[in-house]
Amino acid sequence: MTRPEAEDVTAKHKAKIDPHDQRSFVNNALHLIICAAGILGFFFAFGVYQEKIVQGKYDGNDKFTYTQALVFFVCAASSIFAYFFMGDGGHDNVPKRYYVSCAASYLLAMLSSNQALQYLPYPTQVLAKSFLFIVFGVALFMYKDKKTAQAEGGIGWGEILLILSLAFDGTTTSIQDQIKTHYKRTALSMMFYMNFFASIFLIIGLVATGELFEFIAFVQRYPEILWSLSIFAISSCAGQYFIFKTVHEFSPLTCSIITTTRKLFTIIISVIFFSHPISERQMVATFIVFACLFLDAMGSKKRPK
Structure with a gap:
C-alpha cells in the first residue's frame, strides 16, 4: 500500500469515529444508569413501605x-x-x-x-408472584418444615x-x-x-x-x-415512570434485566430490614430462581428475532 493510500484509509477510519456518536453513547449510558437507579431506588422504597404498612404493628x-x-x-x-x-x-x-x-x-x-x-412474608410473595414458572425453585423456597407447618394455623x-x-x-x-x-x-x-x-x-x-x-x-x-x-x-408512580422510560428508550429486555435485579435486592433488603428468617434451603432456592431468570434473559438477547 502506498503512502497516499494509507493516509486515505486513516482519514476514512477517523471519519467513522464521529464525536456525535461518542456523545450519543455517553448520553445513552447515563440515561440507562439513571433509569436503572430510578427503578432500583423507587421500588426499593415501595417494597419497604409496603411491608412496613401491611405487616407493621x-x-x-x-x-x-x-x-x-x-x-x-x-x-x-x-x-x-x-x-x-x-x-x-x-x-x-x-x-x-x-x-x-x-x-x-x-x-x-x-x-x-x-x-x-x-x-406471607414479602420475600415469598416476590418470588412466587414473579417466578411461578420456575416451579422447583419456588416450591423449594415455599416448602415448610413439619414443625413449622404444624405450628402455624392459617396455612x-x-x-x-x-x-x-x-x-x-x-x-x-x-x-x-x-x-x-x-x-x-x-x-x-x-x-x-x-x-x-x-x-x-x-x-x-x-x-x-x-x-x-x-x-x-x-x-x-x-x-x-x-x-x-x-x-x-x-414510589410506585416514580418507579412505573422509569419502567416506561426504560422500555421506550432501550428495550423490554433491558427493563426485564433491571427489574429482575431489583427483585433480588428487594428480597435481600427485606430479609435484612425486617429480620425474616431464611434457611440455607431457601437461599439455594432463591439462587436457582434468579440464575434461571438471568440465563433466560441472556438467551433471549442472543436468540434470533
Whole structure:
C-alpha cells in the first residue's frame, strides 16, 4: 500500500469515529444508569413501605388491614401522575370497555397480592408472584418444615391469594396484548385509564363495605401512617415512570434485566430490614430462581428475532 493510500484509509477510519456518536453513547449510558437507579431506588422504597404498612404493628397489637384503601392510594396517585405527564399526547382510540375490564383484573390482582402479605412474608410473595414458572425453585423456597407447618394455623390463604393474583395478572396481560395489537395508545394513556377506572371501582368498594370509614378512624388514631402511605404511592408512580422510560428508550429486555435485579435486592433488603428468617434451603432456592431468570434473559438477547 502506498503512502497516499494509507493516509486515505486513516482519514476514512477517523471519519467513522464521529464525536456525535461518542456523545450519543455517553448520553445513552447515563440515561440507562439513571433509569436503572430510578427503578432500583423507587421500588426499593415501595417494597419497604409496603411491608412496613401491611405487616407493621401499631400501638402494640393494632394492624393495618385496609387493603382497598392501600391500593386506592397507589391507583389514584398513578392516574394523577399519568394525566399530568401525558399532556396532549395521551389521546388514543381504545374503546373504554377494554380499559374497564383491564382495570378490573389489574385491581383484583393488586388486592390479592397486597392481601397475601397478611399471611406471607414479602420475600415469598416476590418470588412466587414473579417466578411461578420456575416451579422447583419456588416450591423449594415455599416448602415448610413439619414443625413449622404444624405450628402455624392459617396455612393456605396466602398461597391461594397469590394464585388468584397471578391469574388476574394473566388476564390483565391478555387484555393489554389485545389493546396493543388492535388500537393506538401510549404507555401513559394506558396507565392513566387503567388506574382511573380502578380508582372508581375502589371508591365504590370502600363506601359499600364501610372500609373507608374504618380507614379514616385508623388514620385519626395513627396519623403518622399518612407519611408512609404517601411515600408508598409516590414510589410506585416514580418507579412505573422509569419502567416506561426504560422500555421506550432501550428495550423490554433491558427493563426485564433491571427489574429482575431489583427483585433480588428487594428480597435481600427485606430479609435484612425486617429480620425474616431464611434457611440455607431457601437461599439455594432463591439462587436457582434468579440464575434461571438471568440465563433466560441472556438467551433471549442472543436468540434470533
